[in-house]
Amino acid sequence: MKTFEKIGIGLLLGVGLFASTRSVNADEKVHFIDLFGDAILLESDGHFGLIDGGEDSDNPTGNPLLAWFPGGEQILLNYLKSNIPADSNGQYNLDFIMGTHAHSDHLGGLRYVVNDSQITVNKAYLKEYHPEQMNLYNIMWDNQEEYDLLVSALNNEGIPIVKNTEELNQSFNLGKMNIQFYNTEVLDYAFLDESYKLDENHSSIVSVVQYNNKQIFLGGDLDFKTNPMNPLGDESRVASLIGDIDLMKLNHHGQILSNSYELISKLNPEFAISTWTGIDVYQPTKDYLLSQNIPLFETHYSGNIVIDFNKESFGLYDYTGSIPVAKPREPGWYLLEGNWYYFDGQISVTGWKSIGNTWYYFDSNGTMQKGWQAINGQWYLLDAINGDMKIGWHLDSSKKWYFLKASGEMTTGWQQVSGKWYFLKASGEMTTGWQLINGKWYFLNASGEMQTGRKIISGKWYQFNLSGEWIA
Numbered sequence: 001m002k003t004f005e006k007i008g009i010g011l012l013l014g015v016g017l018f019a020s021t022r023s024v025n026a027d028e029k030v031h032f033i034d035l036f037g038d039a040i041l042l043e044s045d046g047h048f049g050l051i052d053g054g055e056d057s058d059n060p061t062g063n064p065l066l067a068w069f070p071g072g073e074q075i076l077l078n079y080l081k082s083n084i085p086a087d088s089n090g091q092y093n094l095d096f097i098m099g100t101h102a103h104s105d106h107l108g109g110l111r112y113v114v115n116d117s118q119i120t121v122n123k124a125y126l127k128e129y130h131p132e133q134m135n136l137y138n139i140m141w142d143n144q145e146e147y148d149l150l151v152s153a154l155n156n157e158g159i160p161i162v163k164n165t166e167e168l169n170q171s172f173n174l175g176k177m178n179i180q181f182y183n184t185e186v187l188d189y190a191f192l193d194e195s196y197k198l199d200e201n202h203s204s205i206v207s208v209v210q211y212n213n214k215q216i217f218l219g220g221d222l223d224f225k226t227n228p229m230n231p232l233g234d235e236s237r238v239a240s241l242i243g244d245i246d247l248m249k250l251n252h253h254g255q256i257l258s259n260s261y262e263l264i265s266k267l268n269p270e271f272a273i274s275t276w277t278g279i280d281v282y283q284p285t286k287d288y289l290l291s292q293n294i295p296l297f298e299t300h301y302s303g304n305i306v307i308d309f310n311k312e313s314f315g316l317y318d319y320t321g322s323i324p325v326a327k328p329r330e331p332g333w334y335l336l337e338g339n340w341y342y343f344d345g346q347i348s349v350t351g352w353k354s355i356g357n358t359w360y361y362f363d364s365n366g367t368m369q370k371g372w373q374a375i376n377g378q379w380y381l382l383d384a385i386n387g388d389m390k391i392g393w394h395l396d397s398s399k400k401w402y403f404l405k406a407s408g409e410m411t412t413g414w415q416q417v418s419g420k421w422y423f424l425k426a427s428g429e430m431t432t433g434w435q436l437i438n439g440k441w442y443f444l445n446a447s448g449e450m451q452t453g454r455k456i457i458s459g460k461w462y463q464f465n466l467s468g469e470w471i472a
């Protein structure tokens with residue numbers, strides 16, 4: 001039995017940064033729920049739709065390969081009930097559910113949603129299942145059982161099932177979002193030679209979710225297997241119908257037989273998200289995304305990822321309002337939503353970090369800090385743009401001088417710098433002119449230097465001792 005562990009990440013402890021902007025009716029979001037398989041909640045103008053329901057806990061065929069798949073139905077139900085506002089009857093309403101294809105890591109959880117007495121589903125999109133397209137026991141999984149269980153749950157609840165190609169091809173609105181399905185036809189590959197017989201992944205219904213000129217590609221588990229009818233595979237056939245999009249969920253959890261370079265380059269996404277089924281994203285796919293400057297975020301490492309169409313740059317957050325961590329990331333600087341983060345290994349740096357001989361400070365969210373910052377009871381000055389920690393003398397925008405130690409702390413009181421004494425107020429501001437300090441008068445010239453010995457000031461002679469005290 002395989003085991004798997006969530007990689008913990010400290011970054012995501014919520015601060016509710018965006019919690020205050022949550023309002024049911026204004027939200028246009030896509031939620032990638034962190035569980036085994038796919039479960040993607042669409043949210044628009046108070047309407048909700050669910051694409052796939054993740055893996056469930058049963059294993060009706062006793063297939064040992066399925067035995068370790070962790071069921072996520074409870075995670076899913078909890079997520080829906082905490083993200084969909086209940087109506088006046090205490091019901092959580094889904095305008096629709098859609099099953100991309102008859103694999104239990106997609107269909108499994110949907111039956112629990114349909115059967116839940118607190119959740120109302122108005123409609124189900126579900127293509128016919130055609131087992132004659134497959135020939136291997138291991139890839140038959142529990143497809144038929146899961147499909148039949150879902151269909152009978154839908155029938156028991158009297159929920160209409162949309163399954164013919166023509167109907168599935170009708171684009172429709174969810175709130176203010178537009179949704180178009182592709183790959184809705186039943187692929188008639190049954191006549192093919194055994195070696196060409198297809199996995200159910202080929203049947204995946206593909207969704208393009210559009211709002212406000214931004215498009216998300218959700219391709220289920222579609223793959224690029226070559227077959228005589230589509231020499232470049234089904235991914236390419238579908239991609240050529242869609243063209244440029246903004247966000248791509250990697251097909252088939254980023255696994256080896258999906259996400260051809262041709263697909264990715266045709267879709268040309270700004271960034272990619274991958275869901276998880278126990279295997280990391282195929283390394284060459286990760287390398288290709290990196291080479292194309294397409295950041296990859298994985299629910300398995302980031303937790304739930306929520307895409308917010310209303311954010312200026314198509315922002316993405318986990319459910320606590322933090323920015324999820326991509327893994328793996330090349331160490332280095334990343335500009336996300338106008339803030340700088342520094343990724344060192346798998347997570348973004350927090351606290352002090354020396355980068356290229358300069359110190360930077362990152363808050364608990366990993367956001368690079370700028371300007372004056374009080375940190376552990378000391379003031380530090382960080383560049384207003386680049387965030388680098390200032391040391392030595394610094395003239396601020398209000399023409400005041402400050403002196404920052406080599407370790408960055410703002411200094412106050414008497415400070416000796418290059419053999420000269422200076423006096424800095426509690427605010428850190430360098431003083432000039434006459435100053436009464438602890439009952440003694442001192443004179444600091446225009447450069448802030450404490451005067452000693454005999455000096456002419458405003459045409460008069462004054463005598464200061466070696467400590468700078470005015471004595472006569």
Ligand SMILES: [Zn+2]
Nearest residue numbers: 037103105221
């Ligand atoms: Zn899958």
